[in-house]
Amino acid sequence: MIAMSAQMPLYLASAIFVLGVFGFLVRRNLIFLFLSVEIMMLAAGYAFLAISNENSDVDGQLMFFMILAVAAAEVCVGLALIIRFDERNKSLNADVASHLKG
Amino acid sequence: MGTVFYISAGLATLSVALAMSSNQAVHALLYILAALLALSLNLFALGNELFAVLLVIVYAGAIMVLFIFVVMLLNPPPSKVAPFSLRIFVRQFLGPLIISSVIFSQFLMVLISREPTQIVSNQLSSQDIASALFNDGWYFVEMLSMLLTAAFVGAFHLGKRRKI
Numbered sequence: 136m137i138a139m140s141a142q143m144p145l146y147l148a149s150a151i152f153v154l155g156v157f158g159f160l161v162r163r164n165l166i167f168l169f170l171s172v173e174i175m176m177l178a179a180g181y182a183f184l185a186i187s188n189e190n191s192d193v194d195g196q197l198m199f200f201m202i203l204a205v206a207a208a209e210v211c212v213g214l215a216l217i218i219r220f221d222e223r224n225k226s227l228n229a230d231v232a233s234h235l236k237g
Numbered sequence: 238m239g240t241v242f243y244i245s246a247g248l249a250t251l252s253v254a255l256a257m258s259s260n261q262a263v264h265a266l267l268y269i270l271a272a273l274l275a276l277s278l279n280l281f282a283l284g285n286e287l288f289a290v291l292l293v294i295v296y297a298g299a300i301m302v303l304f305i306f307v308v309m310l311l312n313p314p315p316s317k318v319a320p321f322s323l324r325i326f327v328r329q330f331l332g333p334l335i336i337s338s339v340i341f342s343q344f345l346m347v348l349i350s351r352e353p354t355q356i357v358s359n360q361l362s363s364q365d366i367a368s369a370l371f372n373d374g375w376y377f378v379e380m381l382s383m384l385l386t387a388a389f390v391g392a393f394h395l396g397k398r399r400k401i
Contacts, residue, residue: 147246158257166262188358193369204381208388214307215395
């Protein structure tokens with residue numbers, strides 16, 4: 136087993152972040168785009184925890200609290216917007232809303 | 238405890254990769270749920286047990302459930318349900334079954350093993366975090382409460398049925 140260094144959790148955080156970015160760039164469905172953003176925020180919060188563990192600093196753990204609450208608020212409003220988008224355009228494809236009016 | 242960190246890390250990455258490559262929204266959401274459980278086990282192996290519990294309660298228990306409800310609202314199942322096919326069921330069920338059984342086995346291993354946690358990166362207890370949140374970080378809490386109120390009002394206003 137590879138010896139546990141201080142950077143192992145950071146590798147995991149970057150792997151999950153890269154998967155989230157890849158999912159965001161490839162997908163067109165709005166729900167998948169939003170899910171990829173959530174995964175990216177989860178990875179960032181995990182990186183905050185990893186660094187806070189290494190330095191024994193409590194600020195990183197407070198940041199994780201903030202990221203958690205901000206993600207909750209963002210999901211709330213974002214899903215309401217997705218519901219309105221679906222009502223208006225009858226589709227969840229992000230390419231549908233590619234023209235500005237006026 | 239050392240192997241729990243690596244196995245749950247691999248499981249979380251595998252789960253997220255399977256989620257990003259699935260065709261249906263509900264499959265992706267359930268794979269993300271499995272990834273959240275694996276990450277929670279990972280945080281517990283690192284010593285952050287408060288955030289392991291918070292991840293399960295808030296992220297997996299509230300945010301992902303909200304996602305699943307909205308997906309069920311927007312993509313209703315077809316009115317004519319196809320007859321049950323064992324082959325399709327096994328193919329769809331095999332991935333989550335393997336992932337959740339490995340997570341459960343790691344959980345049992347953590348419960349049963351007598352040795353203390355060997356990878357303890359975290360030196361702060363929950364009391365330190367809570368006192369920091371209460372003493373120095375009180376403005377964080379106030380800002381977050383205002384943000385959540387704004388999100389609540391916004392979601393309520395956006396979700397109201399309009400007569401168009």
